[in-house]
Amino acid sequence: MKRFISLCAGMSFLCTGLSHAAILNIDPTSVPAAAWTIFDPQSGQTIAEFNSHAQRAPASLTKMMVAYITLKEIKAGKLKRNEIITANDVVHVVQPDESQMFLRPGQKISIDQLLSGLVVMSANDAAVTLAQRIGGDLPHFVARMNQEAKALGMTDTHFTNPAGITMDGHYSSAADMAKLGNALIQQYPDYLYYSKQTSYTWNNRTHHATNILVKQDATVDGLKTGFTRAAGFNLALTAKRPTMNPDMPDRRLIVVVLGTTSPVMRAEVAHRLMNLAYNYTRDEVAIKAKQPIAEIPVLSGQIKRYTITPQNNKIMTTSLYQQPVAIDMRSFDQASGLLKLNGQTVQPLAQTATKLQVQLNKQQLTAPFNQNVQLATVKIYQNNQWVEDVAINNDVKLEPASLLQRFWAWIKQILPFFKEAASPATIFPLH
Incomplete structure (x- = not known):
């Protein structure tokens, strides 16, 4: 028997396990985004999600994979941050209306500068220049991108270019971008050095970070923004905050929102989801x-x-x-970090x-x-x-x-x- x-x-076990149910029941109609997810890297659990496996245009969130491969090459000793390379004709594939560092063939630039341009400026010319340096040419690098995505379990993802340009067959999902973000943080945490920069200047051109939350919230340290007309406004966001638990002094969360209507909206939606998750969930050692x-x-x-x-x-x-109704995000007060239900404040358990x-x-x-x-x-x-x-x-x-x-x-x-x-x-x- x-x-x-x-x-x-209020505990759990460790060995191996997969989460199959959301922790918080959020009414998706109260979240103005086409797809989103809240992921807890410590437990590996999805706190809440909507359309998180829907295949959508990731736009410049694609560049997280370029950064992942670049940092992997650096860690393996195949690339050095201070290595100086010469920009070549590959930069001409970048169109005038695309985000860029304005690299020109013959200009000298370091790998470290290219990483800052890639993440802070979201520069497409930085993406293709790194891709050519690592892969030899763009097709070989794109094949590497898909190989790495498969290894990370990104089953909703296929890449066709390193910059995130809208193309047939170029897609990902909120869930997969959360996986990629988690892999970056876990394996190459120095990525956050780039993604938390509020601005970056190269060749007398200054670009202010499009992730406006790095200026507004000191706990936010990345990850990446993205926009195309097909994708809408996307944001992969992460923060690390202290807890009251001595066994777990800090807690990190990852939020990905896809398909919002403005840069302000993507920041607001992601920040509200993150604050709700921090205030109405916690991590414990079982x-x-x-x-x-x-x-x-x-x-x-x-x-x-x-x-x-x-x-x-x-x-x-x-x-x-532990209320019987789904959470309406419109009733979440950012100032207090608390929900209201029927006019009454809902305190966390x-x-x-x-x-x-x-x-x-x-x-x-x-x-x-x-x-x-x-x-x-x-x-x-x-x-x-x-x-x-x-x-x-x-x-x-x-x-x-x-x-x-x-x-x-x-x-x-x-x-x-x-x-x-x-x-x-x-x-x-x-x-």
Whole structure:
């Protein structure tokens, strides 16, 4: 019989797991954007989303992939930030009405300057110049872009150019851009050095950052803006803010909004979604690494019982909103950071209502045994809604019983007064 335990703790597990349910229920009609998502990198959970897998023109959010590949080449030692390259005729593919640094063939410029131009100026000539330097030519670099997108699990994405020009077959999604943004931050956090700059000057031309929130909110440090007529106004936004939790002193969130109607609107929508998520969700550690969660009997082994322990901390995002109606973003007050419902302020919950249901996948093990095996599955619920399944995997190495141990086990089997009651699996209470 399978054994379960339910735990009301405002916590979760770590090993492996995928989120399948939004944490906050937001009325999409109250968000003036064609597609959007709020992503929590610490837990890997989507807090809320709308049309997040719809394939849309990403515009200059495309340049995050150019930056990702460039920083990857730098980390691998194949490129140096201070390397000086000479701009060539590739800059002529950039049309006069496109955002650019106004590079001209024969001009000298460093990789570092090109990265600033790419991110702050959103310069298309910086994008194609980096693409040609890394890929040899634009088609080879575009193939690299799609290869990297596939490796990152960006299943809604296909690139046809490095600058984000609207073309048939050039598309991505809010969810995929959140994945790309998270990969940039996790693998190459120095990207934020560029994306948090409020302006950049090259060759006596100054461009002020189109992400106006880097000036308005000190916690915002990127990621990228984008605009074409086909795409509308897009924004990938991230911020890092302190928490009251000593186990997790800082918390980062990523918001992507696509298809808004103005640069002010994209900033307002993204900022409101981000502030709502910070105020009405929080991250908590469900189980600490190496904390025992269960014991199961071992047959024919040198040890009699095996203790199941998660190998790492598991972080979970929990909802602090528990009203029966969907959130209307028009009722969110930016100044206070609070929602209003029927004229009454809705305070974030002080306690979370999370249930963890632990199911043992193995009731016992038999030695010898040497493999990585899933020993348990944890079902996580919030407010009676299933959120995710988490697999608890252990590298199990069990040596067979010694000759003396096997002899003693045989004695206990044949002599009734030595027999012991079968020892069932045990699940420990978690605190």
